[in-house]
Amino acid sequence: MPAPPSFFERVFGETWLGRAAMRLPLAFMVAFFLIPLALTYVWSVFERTQFWMKPGFTLFSYVNFFTSARLENFLWSMGHSAVSVVIAFILGFPIAVFVRRRVPQVAQHRVILLFLLPFMVSEIIRVFALRPVLQRNGLVNTVLMDLGITSQPITSILYTPTGVIIGEVMSFLPFMVFAGFLAMEALPKYVFEICEDLGAGRIRTFVDVILPLAAPGIFAGSVFIFVNGLGIALLPNILGGPGAVNAGLIATQAITALDFPLAMAVSAIMMTTLLGLLYIGHRLFDLTKILSPIT
Amino acid sequence: MDEQYGSKLTHRLKWAYTLLLVATLMLPSCYVIYISFNEHGFGAAKYDFTFDWYKVIFTDKLLLNALGWTLRLAVLTTLIVVPFGLIAAKFYKTTRHKVLTVAVFLSPLFVPGDILGSALLVFFKNLSQMFEAFSDWLGNEWFYGWFDLGFFSALVGLIIYALPYVFIVILITMARYRDQQTEAARACGANAWQAFWHVEFPQIRAGIFSACAFTVILTFNEYIRTSLLKGGFDTFTSVLVSQMLNEGMSESSYAMSSLVTYIAVAVIGSIIVITLIRTESLEREARAKAQPAMAS
Amino acid sequence: MTLQPNVSAPGSDPMTSARDVAVEVIGLSKNYGAVRALASVDLKIAAGEYFVLLGPSGGGKTTLLRLLGGFIRPSAGTVLLHGHDVSALPPNRRPTSMVFQSYALFPHMSVARNVGYGLKLQNMPKAEAKDRIAAMLELVGLTGYDARMPHELSGGQQQRVQLARSLVLERDVLLLDEPLAALDAKLRKDMCLELKHIQEKVGITFVHVTHNQEEAMTVADRLAIIAEGELIEAGTARDVYERPIKRFTADFVGERAIFDGTVASAEKTGVQLDLGFGTIAVKAPAEASAGAKASVSIRSELLELLPAEGKAPAGFETLEATYRESVYLGLTISHVVSLPDGSEIAVRDIAGAGPAKLPEAGAPVRIGWKAEDASLHLS
Numbered sequence: 001m002p003a004p005p006s007f008f009e010r011v012f013g014e015t016w017l018g019r020a021a022m023r024l025p026l027a028f029m030v031a032f033f034l035i036p037l038a039l040t041y042v043w044s045v046f047e048r049t050q051f052w053m054k055p056g057f058t059l060f061s062y063v064n065f066f067t068s069a070r071l072e073n074f075l076w077s078m079g080h081s082a083v084s085v086v087i088a089f090i091l092g093f094p095i096a097v098f099v100r101r102r103v104p105q106v107a108q109h110r111v112i113l114l115f116l117l118p119f120m121v122s123e124i125i126r127v128f129a130l131r132p133v134l135q136r137n138g139l140v141n142t143v144l145m146d147l148g149i150t151s152q153p154i155t156s157i158l159y160t161p162t163g164v165i166i167g168e169v170m171s172f173l174p175f176m177v178f179a180g181f182l183a184m185e186a187l188p189k190y191v192f193e194i195c196e197d198l199g200a201g202r203i204r205t206f207v208d209v210i211l212p213l214a215a216p217g218i219f220a221g222s223v224f225i226f227v228n229g230l231g232i233a234l235l236p237n238i239l240g241g242p243g244a245v246n247a248g249l250i251a252t253q254a255i256t257a258l259d260f261p262l263a264m265a266v267s268a269i270m271m272t273t274l275l276g277l278l279y280i281g282h283r284l285f286d287l288t289k290i291l292s293p294i295t
Numbered sequence: 296m297d298e299q300y301g302s303k304l305t306h307r308l309k310w311a312y313t314l315l316l317v318a319t320l321m322l323p324s325c326y327v328i329y330i331s332f333n334e335h336g337f338g339a340a341k342y343d344f345t346f347d348w349y350k351v352i353f354t355d356k357l358l359l360n361a362l363g364w365t366l367r368l369a370v371l372t373t374l375i376v377v378p379f380g381l382i383a384a385k386f387y388k389t390t391r392h393k394v395l396t397v398a399v400f401l402s403p404l405f406v407p408g409d410i411l412g413s414a415l416l417v418f419f420k421n422l423s424q425m426f427e428a429f430s431d432w433l434g435n436e437w438f439y440g441w442f443d444l445g446f447f448s449a450l451v452g453l454i455i456y457a458l459p460y461v462f463i464v465i466l467i468t469m470a471r472y473r474d475q476q477t478e479a480a481r482a483c484g485a486n487a488w489q490a491f492w493h494v495e496f497p498q499i500r501a502g503i504f505s506a507c508a509f510t511v512i513l514t515f516n517e518y519i520r521t522s523l524l525k526g527g528f529d530t531f532t533s534v535l536v537s538q539m540l541n542e543g544m545s546e547s548s549y550a551m552s553s554l555v556t557y558i559a560v561a562v563i564g565s566i567i568v569i570t571l572i573r574t575e576s577l578e579r580e581a582r583a584k585a586q587p588a589m590a591s
Numbered sequence: 592m593t594l595q596p597n598v599s600a601p602g603s604d605p606m607t608s609a610r611d612v613a614v615e616v617i618g619l620s621k622n623y624g625a626v627r628a629l630a631s632v633d634l635k636i637a638a639g640e641y642f643v644l645l646g647p648s649g650g651g652k653t654t655l656l657r658l659l660g661g662f663i664r665p666s667a668g669t670v671l672l673h674g675h676d677v678s679a680l681p682p683n684r685r686p687t688s689m690v691f692q693s694y695a696l697f698p699h700m701s702v703a704r705n706v707g708y709g710l711k712l713q714n715m716p717k718a719e720a721k722d723r724i725a726a727m728l729e730l731v732g733l734t735g736y737d738a739r740m741p742h743e744l745s746g747g748q749q750q751r752v753q754l755a756r757s758l759v760l761e762r763d764v765l766l767l768d769e770p771l772a773a774l775d776a777k778l779r780k781d782m783c784l785e786l787k788h789i790q791e792k793v794g795i796t797f798v799h800v801t802h803n804q805e806e807a808m809t810v811a812d813r814l815a816i817i818a819e820g821e822l823i824e825a826g827t828a829r830d831v832y833e834r835p836i837k838r839f840t841a842d843f844v845g846e847r848a849i850f851d852g853t854v855a856s857a858e859k860t861g862v863q864l865d866l867g868f869g870t871i872a873v874k875a876p877a878e879a880s881a882g883a884k885a886s887v888s889i890r891s892e893l894l895e896l897l898p899a900e901g902k903a904p905a906g907f908e909t910l911e912a913t914y915r916e917s918v919y920l921g922l923t924i925s926h927v928v929s930l931p932d933g934s935e936i937a938v939r940d941i942a943g944a945g946p947a948k949l950p951e952a953g954a955p956v957r958i959g960w961k962a963e964d965a966s967l968h969l970s
Contacts, residue, residue: 022386025386026386026400029455032455033403036415037414039414094309098313099313109570110567110571114317114567118320120559120562121324121556121559122559123516124536125324129327132330133323173316231409234518249409252409255523260417270410271410274406473695480708481661481662482682482757486683489712498698498699
């Protein structure tokens with residue numbers, strides 16, 4: 001009656017080999033992502049040698065970081081990142097609401113694809129390309145002066161914290177739209193109709209209904225922007241003024257200087273910040289809800 | 296629904312705002328493209344259209360070499376990461392620990408490239424040393440150079456980078472697929488592979504191809520992880536960045552940046568166009584179906 | 592097939608003839624973590640039988656069906672198909688095929704390719720496959736639909752294609768998972784009869800899952816009531832409708848008035864059940880001990896509305912009640928009365944029969960029934 005199992009069945013079916021294959025991506029992630037990141041904590045307490053590091057336990061790197069001038073700049077960069085998150089939210093989230101509510105279902109994904117377009121341009125290009133735009137003699141200033149709106153070029157939008165913020169917002173706005181869109185997909189459409197039925201005004205609808213329900217997605221998007229703003233070295237490197245740093249720049253500079261424990265210490269601090277934020281978010285919002293539209 | 300009762304004007308304004316935002320985001324890249332065609336480069340008073348800078352790129356041996364490496368990385372990453380994403384999506388559907396699985400596969404999104412790159416760099420160096428020490432202990436050189444910084448390490452970094460995106464795209468594609476189809480195929484006598492290949496794959500094909508295109512673009516654009524992990528060879532982005540950091544933005548770097556943008560725009564543009572065409576044909580089918588079918 | 596009294600232990604089912612056993616399930620159970628989807632179930636289905644698993648949603652009937660098909664692995668127990676233990680085999684290795692509720696046709700294949708999929712997997716020569724496909728399409732009444740695509744078909748047509756796709760494989764057992772649930776009522780009635788005729792023509796064993804009683808009774812040779820993960824009772828449609836053993840069956844199948852109470856006394860001829868507001872006698876031999884909890888049920892169409900005064904007809908048991916209202920339902924009229932303990936009972940009359948003059952709301956009446964029409968349920 002039953003025929004003997006075929007080769008593929010034996011490999012990918014209910015055999016141990018099949019089960020192993022199913023777990024391969026997970027194993028890969030654990031081996032090359034989770035473990036290295038976990039080890040940053042270990043390496044951050046190693047001692048620095050001239051070209052490498054040697055195992056030991058010392059808090060020198062942390063002390064070095066927390067007592068140096070870098071710390072102040074680092075904290076400033078956190079502030080700038082936070083500002084970028086807020087601006088991105090104000091600019092981008094209404095679009096997600098608008099698309100979800102007013103745009104017919106079929107076209108919704110096309111609009112999201114539109115925002116995929118700037119995301120598809122390389123992150124470095126997006127940052128570098130801001131220089132000819134924001135420079136003293138760049139596009140913005142040329143246009144403003146030609147139109148007679150200003151008589152002097154604006155110098156405060158590049159090589160300043162403002163420049164970094166502009167760069168962050170431009171780089172990550174699409175993510176806020178995506179995260180907002182995902183968050184809004186978790187909202188059943190009839191919610192809006194109920195609100196209108198009940199006579200709730202626009203603002204009340206927004207504050208009492210949309211925000212709480214979409215909170216997990218908004219939070220995830222915000223964490224994403226915040227962490228990446230802190231982590232991408234190019235942002236302060238290209239757009240910030242002298243001495244502008246963020247965690248990513250400190251880490252890569254440390255690596256170039258062959259101070260590996262310091263780089264690992266900065267990474268560990270970043271990881272801790274990230275985990276802390278995610279934990280807080282989970283306690284507040286139950287972040288697992290974000291994926292309900294997909295699952 | 297509520298579109299009928301809302302104000303047409305505010306609707307148009309909101310659309311205008313959305314498009315304006317997209318345009319603003321694209322502005323810097325478009326400006327770069329604009330400059331790349333100028334014979335005199337950036338900031339010059341005159342504007343003479345030329346393809347010269349592009350010609351320079353394609354004759355520069357260093358650049359072409361870097362382009363080759365980038366292409367190799369892109370192809371290999373795609374070949375590995377898309378099946379990974381597929382397996383991960385299937386694993387997610389069958390496992391009971393759904394939240395943990397998703398958390399693991401999406402977490403690289405929240406770790407900035409510089410941080411991950413640094414951690415992986417140290418990780419690989421350590422692995423290299425461990426393997427070399429092991430080799431020495433064995434008294435030979437079998438395990439030398441396995442984990443040196445090079446193609447493999449860059450590949451690993453890119454796979455970690457791209458996997459969350461591929462995972463999401465494939466999950467979304469599979470969300471529309473009904474599992475009864477696989478069961479029906481199994482009930483007809485198909486084994487697990489046949490059921491996947493004959494029935495499931497044709498229906499998720501589009502999503503898989505999108506994932507492939509996505510990955511190619513992502514690898515092409517990626518800079519920081521690759522540059523930290525690649526060791527000796529040059530990639531397109533690393534050449535571009537080192538040029539821009541050292542010499543400022545030269546004319547050829549404008550052309551190079553534009554090139555990268557074209558690829559991205561071409562791929563996304565064609566996806567938009569293709570989905571437009573498909574929704575048209577689907578709508579036509581739906582209209583035909585809506586006509587009364589013969590009595591059963 | 593002789594009718595035997597439905598005396599059976601809980602969770603098992605009596606075979607009413609000595610035919611070939613197509614499906615046998617022994618001690619089958621399925622748990623999802625702490626949730627018990629199916630408790631230990633024992634069942635035998637004869638070859639060539641049209642067997643229905645009837646029960647409320649979420650009760651375990653679909654779980655049982657999918658265990659038969661190999662789509663789920665049992666937590667305990669065995670599944671035997673024609674004597675072979677298939678418990679560990681995947682669906683493609685079992686002599687079963689399946690018809691699903693919906694969305695199971697391959698949308699990228701035409702009707703002919705859908706039906707021929709299983710044959711293609713067997714590497715059947717094209718000519719032979721073509722003949723078989725044509726024969727199957729004729730059997731389900733879809734000749735000429737070869738080139739249609741699934742989205743061009745109506746719901747009923749899609750189910751027929753599924754049927755053809757499963758039957759063309761000539762397996763021993765056909766499983767049907769609520770195949771008519773997605774169709775509207777009129778279509779369901781027509782397709783019910785068609786399914787029965789096709790099964791009679793083809794002659795293989797059908798196992799059909801549904802929550803719809805009328806559907807079950809139309810097609811079934813025998814049926815089993817599955818609820819809360821347990822096999823409550825099994826038998827022919829007539830057995831289950833006219834002589835249910837379990838209280839659950841009485842409550843689930845048909846419309847019955849059910850009275851719960853305690854056994855006041857038990858003799859050879861019958862049992863006296865104390866309802867709290869009255870005592871009724873039930874004529875049924877049963878091993879009931881005084882003090883045990885029991886229930887009595889009577890089909891609502893066998894109840895009669897009697898005047899409050901006067902002698903009841905001979906052989907009738909009666910209870911006092913208060914008349915509430917009557918509901919006209921076309922074929923039947925339901926007279927709703929309330930009992931002294933507050934519960935409401937419906938007495939059904941075929942429209943046209945029954946009392947010519949209806950009482951006033953709140954008026955005292957009596958409901959009565961022939962003593963032998965009542966069933967006693969000890970569990």
